[in-house]
Amino acid sequence: MDIRSHFPILQQQIRSQPLVYLDNAATTQKPQCVIDTVNQLYTTLNANIHRGVHYLAEECTARYEAARGTVQRFINAQQNYEIIFTAGTTAGINLVANSFGNTFVHAGDEIIVSEMEHHSNLVPWQMLCERTGAVLRMLPFDDMGELDVEKLPALLSKKTKLLCVAAVSNVLGTVNPVAKIIAMAHSAGVPVLLDGAQGLQHSAADVQQLDCDFFVFSGHKIYAPTGIGVLYAKEKWLAAMPPYQGGGDMVKTVSFAQTTYADLPYKFEAGTANYVSAIGLGAAIEFLQTLGWDYIGEREQQLLRYATQQLQGIEGLQLFGTAAHKVGILSFLLHHLHPLDVGQILDQQGIAVRTGTLCAEPVMQHFGIAGMLRASLAFYNTEHEVDALVKGLLLAKKMLRA
Numbered sequence: 001m002d003i004r005s006h007f008p009i010l011q012q013q014i015r016s017q018p019l020v021y022l023d024n025a026a027t028t029q030k031p032q033c034v035i036d037t038v039n040q041l042y043t044t045l046n047a048n049i050h051r052g053v054h055y056l057a058e059e060c061t062a063r064y065e066a067a068r069g070t071v072q073r074f075i076n077a078q079q080n081y082e083i084i085f086t087a088g089t090t091a092g093i094n095l096v097a098n099s100f101g102n103t104f105v106h107a108g109d110e111i112i113v114s115e116m117e118h119h120s121n122l123v124p125w126q127m128l129c130e131r132t133g134a135v136l137r138m139l140p141f142d143d144m145g146e147l148d149v150e151k152l153p154a155l156l157s158k159k160t161k162l163l164c165v166a167a168v169s170n171v172l173g174t175v176n177p178v179a180k181i182i183a184m185a186h187s188a189g190v191p192v193l194l195d196g197a198q199g200l201q202h203s204a205a206d207v208q209q210l211d212c213d214f215f216v217f218s219g220h221k222i223y224a225p226t227g228i229g230v231l232y233a234k235e236k237w238l239a240a241m242p243p244y245q246g247g248g249d250m251v252k253t254v255s256f257a258q259t260t261y262a263d264l265p266y267k268f269e270a271g272t273a274n275y276v277s278a279i280g281l282g283a284a285i286e287f288l289q290t291l292g293w294d295y296i297g298e299r300e301q302q303l304l305r306y307a308t309q310q311l312q313g314i315e316g317l318q319l320f321g322t323a324a325h326k327v328g329i330l331s332f333l334l335h336h337l338h339p340l341d342v343g344q345i346l347d348q349q350g351i352a353v354r355t356g357t358l359c360a361e362p363v364m365q366h367f368g369i370a371g372m373l374r375a376s377l378a379f380y381n382t383e384h385e386v387d388a389l390v391k392g393l394l395l396a397k398k399m400l401r402a
């Protein structure tokens, strides 16, 4: 299968060099079928959803709701109304932190997050704690980048109102033992929010099997357009939670005396939804399903093994995140060199990597460093591109006199 031919952006040259795109943890590139879907919608079908009785409005609405069904089947939610379209992972977490948090979390209660969370799954909980007087507790990770799950029972108590954890770390690549964590939390009566932003890029998620209470992800990290994401929540929570934002489409009746809210899922979808990107997300999911998780998983693991071996061969390169079970995310430092300098030299070779704190400053603090470089792999990357990265890093060493 010539997988790369599906991704037009990968065919181009950047700075007169073939593009080597290794920033997939930040966002993934889009296959032609997703681009065509978005293009076709704007060219022939665009109209606001849930409002009009005309043909375009009804067609767009039907396709938006069909995309909701596609997501439901993709993550195996029990009900389609347990799928709330959001702007992305960050928006989904903020929805839960405000709606669930303001309702069920009070002064003296506790929220547990892990030490390896993206700022998206940390700052909204800090803000909730500030608002309510609740306390944030932290589950640490060890130097391989594996969560110290044995410490979890001591953190869980009657005060714990929610545990929030990433399925996969965006810095360390660690695949966390979420089934075990969820079972431990539930045995203490604590619901769990799973941040699937990195996890769903690499492997399937079955929310019923996992039994998570909340699951969030972003479309743009799974080959779909930007500006769309999903919050899955068990019906019992969505029914008990008040709306997060008010506006059009989330109401049943409105008068100055009283407003009643729409049924699920619309209660949580105020205003004009990003229906074009939602339909694009449906197309991206169908594309992933034609590839299959077996192909994606095997190809990415193959690339990860090769890249790990090659990077470890570079003298002075230090890898962060060496968990036994990880995805194709390689975060590293090269000697004492500043990640930004190295990143810029790679950029001159047409190689795109991420540099800096990777939106996870506590992870940097764990290792006592200011930032890292990160190469993150997708199934469309090649061994040849890994070789180009190695060559670029050796050039950076030479140019910066490491």
Ligand code: PLP
Pocket: 025, 026, 088, 089, 090, 091, 118, 120, 121, 166, 168, 169, 170, 195, 197, 198, 218, 359
């Ligand atoms: N959580 C994790 C683990 C991430 O890697 C990211 C983005 O990198 C996010 C949350 C935030 O995603 P978004 O910016 O799409 O809302």
